[in-house]
Amino acid sequence: MIVAAYLLRRLLYAIPILIGVNLITFALFFFVNSPDDMARMQLGQKRVTPEAIQRWKQERGYDKPMLFNAGAKCERPLLGWSALPKLCQEKLTDTIFFEKSASMFWFDFGVAEIDGRDIAREIKLRMGPSLAVTIPVFLIGLLTFITFALILAFFRATYVDFVGVVLCVTAMSISFLFYIIGGQWLISKLWHLVPISGFGYGFDAWRFVVLPVAIAVLGGVGASTRLYRTLFLEEIGKDYVRTARAKGLTDTRVLFRHVLHNGLIPVLTNVVVAIPMLFIGSLVLESFFGIPGLGSYTIEAIRSQDFSVVRAMVFLGAVLYIVGLMLTDISYTLADPRVRLQ
């Protein structure tokens, strides 16, 4: 009951944030450059006739007023009030803002400007390949980082720890692009173990997914391991650990039962925010490995300057982030009973 009420409040809190995101994207996409400018961009800079611009705008529904359509034909009164004949729904809905921006609230993303495909359908189609990469990266990554961090914490203040930290700092100083380009060159081109890029549906997908997953985990191992190690070491310094050791428990047992349990709380509650974002996919990985997911969709849209797709992805990303924040709050209470939902 409390959780339900809390969730409802968080949901209500999310609405102004989403409205804010919507307004920011609207201002960014329609006020900095007017639809005329965009038409000129898409049709080529020089020698564009006003008619061509008008046609381009008409085909895509950009020929309407931005926020308020004074000349719209009135059929439905606003909010059911027939007392205000001058204000009607059409004056607000028959505008660019309503059709292109506000409509995203009910997940009506419209069609892509370049190829005219339905964006919502594309998103549905491309979610699978994205998840095929991001879910394994998330799970395997979490497991690897925690394991490595525990090992370093176990061997704290020894050469193993020192070398481990040096390796971590080195690994986090290397560009992610290096891991990708180097990995593709070594594994695919030199050793021919897996295809360089592409994607297959069904069980066949593993051949295409295994290298990007391995590279993504490798790319994150330095920074994450080092951070988790610090968290575990902080936990090891606490009083209950000393008590447990004083009671005669072995170092291993203390580390794997007490420290691991308590140290995992901050780790898990903080990675929860990333779970909804897995749907978005990874921009760089997908474009390098030719995986037809949402990440490569976004990159293609950026490269071909398809503003409608980028707009949709920005809004989708914001929605997923807010879902992530809510999951985080819930996970806090689940992990630590002292935190109460108010």
Added chain:
Amino acid sequence: MPFKPIILWTDALVFVLVAVVVASGWYIRRQEHLLAPWRKVVRSRYGMCALVILSVFVAIGLLDSFHYRPRLDARPGEGKTSYAVEVRSAFDALVEPLGRRFEKTYSAPFAAYSYAKETVERPDGTQAREFPRLKFGGAHLQDPAQELVPDVVRRTLGAVGLAAVLWIVLTMLVAAWLAWARHADFSATLSAIIHGETEVPWRAVLLTAGLVLAVAVPLALLSAQYHVLGTDKVGQDVFYEALKSVRTGLVIGTLTTLVMLPLALLLGVMAGYFGGWVDDVIQYVYTTLNAIPGVLLIAAAMLITQAWIDLHPNIFETVSQRADLRLLFLCLILGITSWTGLCRLLRGEALKLRELEYVEAARAFGVSNWRILTRHLAPNVMHIVLITVVMEFSGLVLAEAVLSYVGVGVDPSMISFGTMINSARLELAREPMVWWSLAAAFVFMFLLVLSANLFSDSVRDAFDPRIRSAMSARLRRLWARPV
């Protein structure tokens, strides 16, 4: 004047940054309580070694920030002088022919011949396909097949010798300066340095400096005769490109946090101090900005910026000015996405500070809110600001490369690590393979980021305020970035 000085937007901001650093250094020198953590930084071995390498990069970047347009030779009969459209920097002038020695296309490091076969005309009139000689690389050699290796070895040995002499002079200078400053015996000081007994780790610093000299001097001297790191597809010297990329990386790493710093500081401290509706509004603003995935916000904003720049081509006199404006916008937008974390941290700290007695006392004396904010709260959160600025740096340098690859980074005409990698990413798949552009970009970027990481670690350790929330913010960011 033989040239017309040009101050690009980012140059101006770089100069402001340098002025701020120098001024705060001057101020901190006289304040013992502010000096104490810096003494700790100065004593850390890794931090100081990293600082040596960083200062080399910073020197290159600063030299590269003085821009000018050389005067063109006036044509007879033309009264007014005109200046070249190409904007050059003091760094270009210093390494003079390096940036202008274009080959036709790829050539390997230390090569005298091109990397691709070409149809050339023999003196006897017949045509043959062979590797042509390079225009500049090894051009002083009569017979490269015989002379190349001995020549390179000879020059390298000479350069290393020169580096050794320079290094010994440097060591003597440091020892003499230390001896003079402490009124100590010169030989005693020198032996203290050699045995690593000085408080500041001079031995480690000098060893690092020696290593830097041993690499940099040969590279610099040999680059006059050879393309030490080869040339890229359009024949540009890769060593030159890598050096030019340093400024772009530094600008993005520093200016990004700098441009949003005043706003983050003001809003964060205000939110924590005032609470109530001020807090609500500021929290709403940064949660909303945070909700948009960073890469997508940057992509959207850069697309818009680029469209705006393309539609207004007349306001820029040169290509560099256009590219520079885009770099500035990139810094601004990256700043907007990274500003929220700092703001949240500062809000938390201000929440704590406003309950302290000295703030309460100030309020009881009737000190105005604005004065409490600026005199009492802001100075006491500065360590958080400093740590954030230093820690963000390496991440931003790495982010630039990824963003340029995605196509929303710096202007394609601006040399940066990202554009280098982006234009070279298919070269490994080429037959025969071209590896030197990628290798140079990655190695230079690695050195810059590694030294920045080590330095920021020692700064954080010295100022260690044990910010728990900073840790969890970093945790969250590690996972929440969609790269």
